[in-house]
Amino acid sequence: MNHRHLLPDEIDLLLDDEVGFGVQPLKAHLEECDECRARVEEARFVVDALEDIPHFAPSHRFSEKVLAQVPVFVPWHVTARDTALRWLPQSRPARIAVAALATSTASLMTVVILWIATQSSVVAVATGAAGDQMVRGLLYNAGHEVLATVFGDQVFRVIQQTGSLGIAAALLGLVAAAGGSIAGLRALAAASSRRRV
Amino acid sequence: MPAPPALDLSNLPDADVVALAQKGRDTAFRELIRRYERPVFSLIYRMVRDRELAEDLAQDTFIKVMNHIDRYRPEFKLSSWLFKIANNVAIDHLRRRQLNTISMDGSPHAVTQDSIEATSFDVTVKQESALEEMESKELGTAIERAIAHLRPEYRSCIMLRHVEGRSYEEIATTLDLPLGTVKTYIHRARHELRKELEHLRDE
Numbered sequence: 001m002n003h004r005h006l007l008p009d010e011i012d013l014l015l016d017d018e019v020g021f022g023v024q025p026l027k028a029h030l031e032e033c034d035e036c037r038a039r040v041e042e043a044r045f046v047v048d049a050l051e052d053i054p055h056f057a058p059s060h061r062f063s064e065k066v067l068a069q070v071p072v073f074v075p076w077h078v079t080a081r082d083t084a085l086r087w088l089p090q091s092r093p094a095r096i097a098v099a100a101l102a103t104s105t106a107s108l109m110t111v112v113i114l115w116i117a118t119q120s121s122v123v124a125v126a127t128g129a130a131g132d133q134m135v136r137g138l139l140y141n142a143g144h145e146v147l148a149t150v151f152g153d154q155v156f157r158v159i160q161q162t163g164s165l166g167i168a169a170a171l172l173g174l175v176a177a178a179g180g181s182i183a184g185l186r187a188l189a190a191a192s193s194r195r196r197v
Numbered sequence: 198m199p200a201p202p203a204l205d206l207s208n209l210p211d212a213d214v215v216a217l218a219q220k221g222r223d224t225a226f227r228e229l230i231r232r233y234e235r236p237v238f239s240l241i242y243r244m245v246r247d248r249e250l251a252e253d254l255a256q257d258t259f260i261k262v263m264n265h266i267d268r269y270r271p272e273f274k275l276s277s278w279l280f281k282i283a284n285n286v287a288i289d290h291l292r293r294r295q296l297n298t299i300s301m302d303g304s305p306h307a308v309t310q311d312s313i314e315a316t317s318f319d320v321t322v323k324q325e326s327a328l329e330e331m332e333s334k335e336l337g338t339a340i341e342r343a344i345a346h347l348r349p350e351y352r353s354c355i356m357l358r359h360v361e362g363r364s365y366e367e368i369a370t371t372l373d374l375p376l377g378t379v380k381t382y383i384h385r386a387r388h389e390l391r392k393e394l395e396h397l398r399d400e
Binding site: 015042047049050051056058059066067070071078 | 220221223226227230231234235236238239242251255256259260263264336337340341355359360362380383384387388391394398
């Protein structure tokens with residue numbers, strides 16, 4: 001038996017549930033020494049009592065009082081997003097209906113612009129009052145350039161030749177692209193929120 | 198459709214809630230208060246022993262943290278930052294009160310017995326009544342009284358160690374003290390508490 005009694009630091013090691021090579025001999029000593037065991041139990045009584053004491057709660061209006069004194073700065077993009085979210089309906093069918101309506105409106109407007117741009121006569125009428133042939137030519141060429149850059153020269157020519165049928169096909173393509181984009185963004189957002197939680 | 202998951206912050210780690218607070222999310226501020234109002238209030242209350250005052254000081258702590266939330270560094274635990282400010286706020290108050298204790302025995306300008314009594318006051322009555330209000334069990338009462346008798350620096354160390362379950366290293370970082378000093382304070386606090394609670398253990 002080791003006759004040296006435990007030092008105060010050694011009792012602290014045991015109270016803190018330290019593990020390691022140095023602690024094992026201390027525990028072995030405790031099993032043999034009634035005096036040291038009594039001292040450790042006495043100290044453990046205090047630690048247990050401390051660990052059992054509860055937290056106190058402040059008054060129920062505590063958070064309100066704090067927040068009333070903290071100026072919360074909300075960046076503009078967060079405000080804009082929150083406002084947009086407030087306008088969106090909560091139910092899934094209603095959101096789908098809103099998305100469909102928005103996509104249809106955007107598509108319709110795109111088609112109208114496309115049609116105006118491809119009808120040189122409309123451009124001519126619109127600019128006829130000015131009677132300036134050069135302005136008409138410039139506008140037509142600009143519209144042609146934009147469409148050819150965005151959709152390709154072939155598509156432009158097909159739309160010009162097929163008239164309303166081509167426009168309908170372009171509309172369908174646009175709706176499909178918009179639907180695909182929405183589905184993709186939703187999948188990305190869902191994956192992102194799962195990662196965060 | 199269920200509410201967006203971002204609104205339910207209770208499962209998010211502190212760093213994520215702070216990031217939302219830095220973006221100006223009101224709900225994130227509320228969540229931080231909800232998480233830490235009790236630990237912070239308890240630490241301060243046990244330091245100053247006055248419920249009303251503790252609530253004011255806990256408010257000051259949260260206001261300081263939230264006004265400087267943009268300075269928060271994720272490598273530092275949010276709770277440690279909060280406890281650091283809470284401890285500083287409480288210690289500052291105790292230092293100021295210590296300076297004011299000169300006047301507890303009456304104004305130095307009072308010359309007659311009546312004027313001395315008229316200008317003196319006793320803080321013990323208020324402290325004891327606050328204690329009685331919140332403590333019910335005998336051991337709970339005894340341990341609260343024993344903690345109240347500790348030196349403030351021992352008090353914050355022992356509370357962080359045994360009530361908040363912090364490591365010695367965390368306490369040293371939180372209170373800006375050398376590790377050895379923290380160990381010494383906790384050892385002495387345990388020793389003093391043991392002496393004060395001796396009679397309960399013998400019963």
